[in-house]
Amino acid sequence: xxxxxxxxxxxxxxxxxxxxxxxxxxxxxxxxxxxxxxxxxxxxxxxxxxxxxxxxxxxxxxxxxxxxxxxx
Amino acid sequence: xxxxxxxxxxxxxxxxxxxxxxxxxxxxxxxxxxxxxxxxxxxxxxxxxxxxxxxxxxxxxxxxxxxxxxxxxxxxxxxxxxxxxxxxxxxxxxxxxxxxxxxxxxxxxxxxxxxxxxxxxxxxxxxxxxxxxxxxxxxxxxxxxxxxxxxxxxxxxxxxxxxxxxxxxxxxxxxxxxxxxxxxxxxxxxxxxxxxxxxxxxxxxxxxxxxxxxxxxxxxxxxxxxxxxxxxxxxxxxxxxxxxxxxxxxxxxxxxxxxxxxxxxxxxxxxxxxxxxxxxxxxxxxxxxxxxxxxxxxxxxxxxxxxxxxxxxxxxxxxxxxxxxxxxxxxxxxxxxxxxxxxxxxxxxxxxxxxxxxxxxxxx
Numbered sequence: 001x002x003x004x005x006x007x008x009x010x011x012x013x014x015x016x017x018x019x020x021x022x023x024x025x026x027x028x029x030x031x032x033x034x035x036x037x038x039x040x041x042x043x044x045x046x047x048x049x050x051x052x053x054x055x056x057x058x059x060x061x062x063x064x065x066x067x068x069x070x071x072x
Numbered sequence: 073x074x075x076x077x078x079x080x081x082x083x084x085x086x087x088x089x090x091x092x093x094x095x096x097x098x099x100x101x102x103x104x105x106x107x108x109x110x111x112x113x114x115x116x117x118x119x120x121x122x123x124x125x126x127x128x129x130x131x132x133x134x135x136x137x138x139x140x141x142x143x144x145x146x147x148x149x150x151x152x153x154x155x156x157x158x159x160x161x162x163x164x165x166x167x168x169x170x171x172x173x174x175x176x177x178x179x180x181x182x183x184x185x186x187x188x189x190x191x192x193x194x195x196x197x198x199x200x201x202x203x204x205x206x207x208x209x210x211x212x213x214x215x216x217x218x219x220x221x222x223x224x225x226x227x228x229x230x231x232x233x234x235x236x237x238x239x240x241x242x243x244x245x246x247x248x249x250x251x252x253x254x255x256x257x258x259x260x261x262x263x264x265x266x267x268x269x270x271x272x273x274x275x276x277x278x279x280x281x282x283x284x285x286x287x288x289x290x291x292x293x294x295x296x297x298x299x300x301x302x303x304x305x306x307x308x309x310x311x312x313x314x315x316x317x318x319x320x321x322x323x324x325x326x327x328x329x330x331x332x333x334x335x336x337x338x339x340x341x342x343x344x345x346x347x348x349x350x351x352x353x354x355x356x357x358x359x360x361x362x363x364x365x366x367x368x369x370x371x372x373x374x375x376x377x378x379x380x381x382x383x384x385x386x387x388x389x390x391x392x393x394x395x396x397x398x399x400x401x402x403x404x405x406x407x408x409x410x411x412x413x414x415x416x417x418x419x420x421x422x423x424x425x426x427x428x429x430x431x432x433x434x435x436x
Contacts, residue, residue, distance in 0.1 A: 009225030011162065011366040011382075012300060013307055017217055020308060038155050039295045042081045046312060062228070063157055 001029045007044070008036040008064060015040040016047045019069075023051060030070040034060075041065050078153075080294035083315055089294040090319025096283045097190055097320070098327040100138070103275035107342025108194040110324075111138060111287065112187035113369035114178040114358075115343075117387070118394035118403075119271050120244070123263050126395035129403075130258065131269025135248045137277055139373065140241040141284020146292035146377025147238040148285070153293070158234030160381025163223035166427055167365055167382050171389025172396065173420035174361035174369065179394060179403040180354030180413045181205070182343055184369045185298035185362070188355065189317070191344065193324035195336035198344045198351050205352035209359020210302040216364065216428040217307060223364070223431055226382055234379025237387060248277070270343055292374045299359065299368035345404035350414060354404075357421040364427060 003022055007015035019033055031048075035041045044067055045055045054072040057065050079085045097110030109115060115132075122133030150156040178184045181202040183191055188206060191199035213221075251261030258267050266272040274280065290296070294316065301317035304310040328334040338346070345351065362368050365386050367375060372390070375383035397403040402416040 009159070009162070009227060010222065011226070012297075013217060013303060013366075014222055016308065016310075037157065037159075038078070042078070042295070046081075047308065047310065050310070 001026065002032060003029055004032040004034070006034045007040055008034055010040075012039065012043065016043050019044050020047060028071060030068075033067040033069060034064055035067060036062075036064050041067065078293065080290065083312065086294045086296065086312060086316040087319045089290045089296050090316035091323045092290060093287060093296065093316075094193070094320040094323030095327060096287060097186075098324055098331070098333075100275050100280065100283055101190075101333070102331065103279050104273055105275050105280075106270040106273040108191045108196055109183070109187055109270065109343060110190055112183050112190070113139070113142075113373065114175050114184035114390065114394065115182075115187060115270070117175070117369070117391045118179065118398065121391050121395040122271060122398070123265070124244075125264055126391070127398035128264070129398040131266050132271045132398065133258070133264040133266045134271040134274055135244060135263060136274070137245070137248065137281040138284035138287070140245045140248075141281045141286075142288040142291070142370065142373045143238055143241040143377045144245075145285035145288020146374040147288070149289040149292040150378040155292070156234065156379050158229040158231055158379035158381065159226045160229045160233065160385075161224075162226040162382050163431070164382055164385045166223060166431075167386040168389035168392075169423065170361040170365040170427070171372070171386040172393030173424060174358045174365070175390045175393030176397050176402050176416050176420050177354045177356070177358030177361065178369075179397040180345075180409055180417050181351045181358070182345055182404050184358070186368070186370055189298065189321045190324055191341070193321055193334075194328055194341075195334045196341040196344055197336065197338045198341060198346070198348060201348040201351040202355040205355030206299075206359040207302055208352075209356040209361075210299055210363045211306050212356075212360050213363025213428070214303055214307045216432060220433040221364070221428055221431055223366075226380075229379075229381055233381050236381075237376040237384035245281075288374060288377060291370060292377060295371075296374075297368050297371040299362040300371065302359075303363055343406065345406060345408050347404075347408050350404070350409045350417065353417050353421070354413070357417050357424065360421065360424045360428075364424060
């Protein structure tokens, strides 16, 4: 299963909180997390790696980055 | 991947930034800034409010170049690294209110989280109560976040909107240069100056401004946040930001011990008030306000420099709050809390709790 979490426009700590809440419910899922600032991109990536996920960041239009997060 | 190119976002990077910030704060203290007040975002904004006449407390009037530098340093760093991105519209008026309440709570304790670190590092035992209050306030904030608290999503704004706060800071710097302090006089052109008290104690302009610019740039790159450090430990058990916080505390402590400026205890602490219940509650209120607004007062300056309109509105609220604190007898002094400091703190705490309750399960 893959879930998409849109964190664009949300401020700290909500992007990480939304991601970790989803992971808690479905720890083995893959996730696509949309972020629109570098702090959120770093924070979500760090939280994912700390929990054993691999992270691939793909730049989108208008400053949005798509983080493809899956179990390493 | 871009993320790996930002050294400052690594564990080593944030720790290095914390060590540098601790050292710079002690440098400012030994260059003329008040005791245990190398950098205090709330106190310095209060001094700026006094310098432009928003309040007329004679002892706290000085247009602190550190604040101007912190915003402009973050602005320049965000431009240089392609991170300047004007955004806003996430409950701006609530953020204004949170800024004002945070200022009032912090001025009951007499310091923002940055100064709480520096007061602890100087041996000020009152700061233990302030820091405990801050942790509790941030902790209450995390309970709201667990319940889905959100002030709503921000939207992309026009390029110009992000220039407003950096522009105001640049304008204030020009005002400072056009109206330099005249020794022994409390006014120069349109600016007010203190001739005694904390406002009269300051490092030379170039040191204050230079340190401010460096702090702004380093903190923008590393996302250094004193409130976030506590919040992430409580909420996620994430210690990334805490490494920066602890490094700043450790470096300031070591330098104070080395330079003989560490004096543990309650006696003779500079710019501290003795009522520990209100040291605790003042910072609890401020901590909750910072948590709900998503950043400590320093981080709000840095985000405003990146173009965040909401952080700029918080900062304007904070400056307004500092002026209210001195105009209405809410701020503490060395003798104790102000005549209306207790009721203002409780009202601020109540308002923060209401903001928390009424913004759960929204926007996320």
